[in-house]
Amino acid sequence: MSGVFISFEGPDGAGKTTALNAVLxxxxxxxxxxxVATREPGGSPIAEKIRDLILDVKNLEMDDRTEALLYAAQRRQHLIDIILPNLEADKIVISDRFVDSSIAYQGGGRQIGVDAVTSINDFAIEGTMPELTVYFDVPSEVGLDRIKSNRSGTEDRLEKEKIEFHQRVRDTYMKLQEQSPDRIQVINANQDTLQVAQDVLELIITKFPNLFN
Structure with missing residues (x-):
């Protein structure tokens, strides 16, 4: 494939979606x-239906492993419908979340285990990984405060989790970054939005100088 795959990652309230919209x-x-900008969970019609099921606040009895399997399922469909066809068409694909989210949230946050969640996602993605992952790091307390201050609607199932859950998510992200420092590049998301967007823009252009004027 001749296209380029980039993912944006971060804990809840890190501002990655805001940054993506700003730099795009x-x-x-x-x-x-x-x-091509896309997102997970979701990104394609079937994957979006799975997203609704996963994040529905009414589904409080959903088993943790069921949740992990549903994330892997939507990722597979998203990969087949959106990511791979556009990479094969020589496009730049930027996905708001990808496999690292499952490893951090279900593997670390839900304490299913990094290896277990990695295994089911290896089956789903068949080796497809981003060339660059932009990780937006922010203290868990700051991220949750942002969600409470900025959200006009109801929090989803994951956002409702206790602070300890979100701290485990962040800790797992940082361990993943330590393991893959070339792929996962850290952005200090505890800055004003303009500075974060500028940092992201410089990071991407520096990483792929032949792709941008």
């Missing part, structure tokens, strides 16, 4: 290839 117009203006 500038990246599109400078890019020598077409950029």
């Amino acid at each position: 117009p500038e990246l599109q203006k400078r890019a020598k290839k077409e950029i």
